[in-house]
Amino acid sequence: MGSISLKNVSKVFGEAAVIPSLDLEINKGEFVVFVGPSGCGKSTLLRLIAGLEDVSGGQIAIDGVDATSLPPAKRGLAMVFQSYALYPHMSVRSNIAFPLKMAGLDKAEIDRKVTEAAKVLNLTDYLDRKPRQLSGGQRQRVAIGRAIVRQPSAFLFDEPLSNLDAALRVNMRLEISELHQQLKTTMIYVTHDQVEAMTMADKIVVLNKGRVEQVGSPLELYRSPANLFVAGFIGSPKMNLLTGEYARAHGATTVGIRPEHITLSTTEGEWKGVVTVAEHLGSDTFLHVDVPGIGHVNARVSGELPVGHGDTVYLSPQRERLHRFNDQGLAQ
Amino acid sequence: MATLHTRSHARLMMAPSVLLLLGWMIVPLAMTIYFSFLRYNLLMPGMEEYAGLMNYRFFLTDPAFFTALANTLILTGGVLLITVIGGILMALLLDQPMFGQGIVRILVIAPFFVMPTVSALVWKNMFMNPVNGLFAALAKSVGLAPLDWLAEVPLLSIILIVAWQWLPFATLILLTALQSLDEEQKEAAEMDGAGFFSRFIYIVLPHMARAITVVILIQTIFLLSVFAEILVTTNGGPGIQTTNITYLVYAQALLQFDIGGASAGGIVAVVLANIVAFFLMRMIGKNLEA
Numbered sequence: 001m002g003s004i005s006l007k008n009v010s011k012v013f014g015e016a017a018v019i020p021s022l023d024l025e026i027n028k029g030e031f032v033v034f035v036g037p038s039g040c041g042k043s044t045l046l047r048l049i050a051g052l053e054d055v056s057g058g059q060i061a062i063d064g065v066d067a068t069s070l071p072p073a074k075r076g077l078a079m080v081f082q083s084y085a086l087y088p089h090m091s092v093r094s095n096i097a098f099p100l101k102m103a104g105l106d107k108a109e110i111d112r113k114v115t116e117a118a119k120v121l122n123l124t125d126y127l128d129r130k131p132r133q134l135s136g137g138q139r140q141r142v143a144i145g146r147a148i149v150r151q152p153s154a155f156l157f158d159e160p161l162s163n164l165d166a167a168l169r170v171n172m173r174l175e176i177s178e179l180h181q182q183l184k185t186t187m188i189y190v191t192h193d194q195v196e197a198m199t200m201a202d203k204i205v206v207l208n209k210g211r212v213e214q215v216g217s218p219l220e221l222y223r224s225p226a227n228l229f230v231a232g233f234i235g236s237p238k239m240n241l242l243t244g245e246y247a248r249a250h251g252a253t254t255v256g257i258r259p260e261h262i263t264l265s266t267t268e269g270e271w272k273g274v275v276t277v278a279e280h281l282g283s284d285t286f287l288h289v290d291v292p293g294i295g296h297v298n299a300r301v302s303g304e305l306p307v308g309h310g311d312t313v314y315l316s317p318q319r320e321r322l323h324r325f326n327d328q329g330l331a332q
Numbered sequence: 333m334a335t336l337h338t339r340s341h342a343r344l345m346m347a348p349s350v351l352l353l354l355g356w357m358i359v360p361l362a363m364t365i366y367f368s369f370l371r372y373n374l375l376m377p378g379m380e381e382y383a384g385l386m387n388y389r390f391f392l393t394d395p396a397f398f399t400a401l402a403n404t405l406i407l408t409g410g411v412l413l414i415t416v417i418g419g420i421l422m423a424l425l426l427d428q429p430m431f432g433q434g435i436v437r438i439l440v441i442a443p444f445f446v447m448p449t450v451s452a453l454v455w456k457n458m459f460m461n462p463v464n465g466l467f468a469a470l471a472k473s474v475g476l477a478p479l480d481w482l483a484e485v486p487l488l489s490i491i492l493i494v495a496w497q498w499l500p501f502a503t504l505i506l507l508t509a510l511q512s513l514d515e516e517q518k519e520a521a522e523m524d525g526a527g528f529f530s531r532f533i534y535i536v537l538p539h540m541a542r543a544i545t546v547v548i549l550i551q552t553i554f555l556l557s558v559f560a561e562i563l564v565t566t567n568g569g570p571g572i573q574t575t576n577i578t579y580l581v582y583a584q585a586l587l588q589f590d591i592g593g594a595s596a597g598g599i600v601a602v603v604l605a606n607i608v609a610f611f612l613m614r615m616i617g618k619n620l621e622a
Contacts, residue, residue, distance in 0.1 A: 050523065052519050052522070052523075071522075072519075072522050072523045073522065073524070073525035073526075077523070078523065079519075079520070079523050081516045081519070081520055083514065083516050085514065085516035085517045085519065085520035086517075087517065087520075087521075087534070087535060088539075089538040089539070089541075090534075090538075098521070098524050098534070099523075099524035099525055102524055102525040102526045102530060103525055146520075146524070
């Protein structure tokens with residue numbers, strides 16, 4: 001239950017090939033996150049899996065069965081939409097019960113499953129309200145409730161947290177992760193936020209212009225990005241990508257060093273630079289430093305560092321943490 | 333309009349238009365009520381005298397009154413039924429992506445811009461005429477005897493003509509409602525296993541409820557007073573088979589020259605319209621609450 005495999009899947013809208021050709025294996029019980037900048041085809045890919053768009057070529061198999069031409073309802077998948085897509089004229093109870101009603105279950109069975117789902121999601125007190133009387137987080141939970149009552153073989157989430165405020169987003173992120181631990185069902189989650197991807201995923205699929213740039217666990221992507229795109233996309237603040245003389249000295253076209261892998265000092269180091277902006281977060285300090293001959297470098301130190309605009313600092317990149325990329329942008 | 337100060341200013345500035353509109357309504361209403369208590373016949377000028385409730389008694393006990401009342405309600409109900417159901421179907425069709433969508437939409441809306449007298453005459457002479465009409469030709473082409481629509485099924489004919497005029501209005505309002513339905517909701521329902529008919533009944537129809545209410549309320553206002561279509565096609569006949577309240581008031585005033593009786597009829601029509609509005613609001617008014 002819950003393995004999905006894509007073979008040579010492509011999608012073309014008119015002239016534009018949104019997804020040129022793509023292979024992907026999703027194993028049973030995995031939490032897979034599709035991440036990439038907007039317009040990279042991640043939502044389209046999710047909709048292809050859901051069956052809301054027809055593939056232009058290739059094959060989609062769910063649980064080993066070819067599902068390429070099955071209608072969405074027959075694929076055994078449930079989807080949570082970005083706008084939640086709750087039915088505004090129905091109560092929370094009817095919303096959650098809707099897929100069961102469509103499946104033709106008897107009333108007692110529906111009641112039992114709705115009550116159960118409501119208990120899991122802390123919605124018991126809201127069952128008789130209309131969606132408009134709920135807060136954003138509660139609506140989100142109703143949408144998830146509507147998905148879990150069907151006991152699908154996989155859940156599809158299309159940027160489900162992007163309409164929530166920052167604090168709520170962190171909470172819901174946790175709730176979805178806990179739900180995954182509890183249900184152990186395959187989940188596919190689309191987001192443009194690499195923090196969401198890093199914190200929730202078992203496996204991250206980084207997409208760019210419809211191509212898979214790299215597939216791997218969050219730490220694999222962090223430690224050894226396969227190319228410049230992944231290097232720049234994963235990690236916050238972004239990796240410093242340096243070209244020119246310094247890169248050539250290390251035998252590469254581009255050299256990448258993460259801000260947290262630069263040792264900072266106010267007295268001595270490899271590079272000498274001037275701080276343009278210092279961001280003091282308490283737990284961390286982010287420095288934007290202009291280094292003559294190297295360029296603009298971001299650095300990060302744990303804890304507090306009492307420097308400000310115009311101060312001189314010394315930076316030393318940790319040599320074993322350097323990422324080298326060739327002229328095609330691939331890791332060497 | 334947050335403070336007491338701005339509110340009183342607002343009232344002051346709205347006052348002229350409110351007073352003008354009030355006067356515009358009150359003066360004709362007061363004159364109609366006044367005339368309805370007079371014995372006022374155009375054939376006997378200068379002989380007006382107070383007549384008490386006589387005009388009302390004559391109008392309400394006129395055998396034509398109940399027929400006219402029934403005709404009014406059948407006409408209104410029939411047209412509403414055709415335009416709402418037909419409008420929903422047309423809106424569903426027009427919502428489908430197709431070639432020449434813009435042109436088709438304009439064509440669909442066109443009947444609404446044709447004035448009632450003209451469209452009724454076109455229907456009478458070019459469609460329903462038993463000799464030259466299109467329907468007669470169609471009937472003859474399959475070997476049937478042509479139907480003299482306006483003589484044999486006069487009320488149905490009027491209903492068809494009026495429904496043809498109002499169908500574009502209903503279609504237009506319902507189409508905009510249909511287009512405002514969130515695409516993700518339809519997709520969610522599709523994922524939830526709802527087929528086309530379930531989606532229509534559980535998702536689309538409830539979404540359109542408010543628009544349907546608006547269509548019914550607005551059309552009722554106009555359909556209770558259909559007049560031009562009757563005047564140019566059947567003149568209320570044969571007999572009084574297509575006489576509605578509006579036409580009966582017209583006949584009283586301008587065929588029998590009885591202004592007093594017609595005024596009483598007008599007031600009766602106002603009361604009836606309010607009764608209909610009351611029941612309509614009780615039935616479907618809750619759909620308008622946000």
